[in-house]
Amino acid sequence: MSKTVAFHLQKGGVGKTTISGTLACQSALSGKKTLIIDCDPQGNVSSWFLENTPKFELSDVLQGRCFVDDAIVKVPCVDNLYILPTFGVGGTLKIYSETKLAEEPYVLLDLVGDVSQKYERIVLDLSPGLGRLERSALIASDEVISPMTSEVFSLDGLQIFIHELSKLRKNMRASVRHDKIIINSFDTRIRQHKDIYAAAMESGKYKVYQIPVDPIFRKAQEANKCPQLFKVRGRGMKTATLEAFSKLNKDVWKK
Ligand SMILES: Nc1ncnc2c1ncn2[C@@H]1O[C@H](COP(=O)(O)OP(=O)(O)OP(=O)(O)O)[C@@H](O)[C@H]1O
Ligand SMILES: [Mg+2]
Secondary structure, three states: EEEEEEEOOOOOOHHHHHHHHHHHHHHHOOOOOOOEEEEEEOHHHHHHHOOOOOOOHHHHHHHOOOOHHHHHHHOOOOOOOEEEEOOOOOHHHHHHHOOHHHEEEEEHHHHHHHHHOOOOEEEEEEEOOOOOOHHHHHHHHEEEEEOOOOHHHHHHHHHHHHHHHHHHHHHHHHOOOOEEEEEEOOOOHHHHHHHHHHHHHHHOOOOOEEEEEOOOOHHHHHOOOOOOOOEEEEEOOOHHHHHHHHHHHHOOOOO
16 A cells, blocks of 8 residues: 655745655655646646656646556656656746646545555655645645744644644545645754744644754755765765655555
């Protein structure tokens, strides 16, 4: 049985793409056949892992213009990693999500069902916001994990997300689990970061993870590489970052 995990908070720039892409790499490096589905019309995770624009994108599959297997591409920089891409420039996912998707909110759930025999682990990268596309992706997911940054607005964003998720569960019969939060770009030396961590822990309902600030992410993204394998002048990912992703990878895929 495969498992599908989305990383989402409606706030922009909190690290959804960085964390989903890096966790997918971690999963693939541990020998598991892993698929990233790029559900963001910006196509950031696709341009990160693919230097050249492939023939087909997710939106082509959703609109029946090609078979799903024809659109999935092997990620060159790491074994066992595959991507169903979205084109940031010239792509049609945004227009599809604003038009036809309204009539077929379960289309991503069906797609995940179709690929679940071939891929043990499926990671969805979502765009900021909570529109039709993000809701469809959440319906398709077994679990959603919320990345946030150490700011009070991120905590507000989390409360909004929890509220919206409860409506989605009720109205769309979504069964997505939500019991993990990731505080991204965490710095143990900063008091405010510790306060936000304590606030996130407060309810006791969430397991809270920390991911440090690490310049390797931006450098690996610029070079179309997997951050765990990438080095600049002999320096790779920080030990604390590697440990954080190793722990996350162990916990996330538990059924
Ligand atoms: N832990 C980190 N340390 C250093 N840089 C980071 C870290 N996490 C993310 N970044 C950088 O922050 C920027 C924003 O991250 P990212 O694109 O992953 O956010 P996002 O939530 O996916 O944004 P969007 O809402 O636009 O989809 C990127 O340049 C990324 O390299
Ligand atoms: Mg993103």
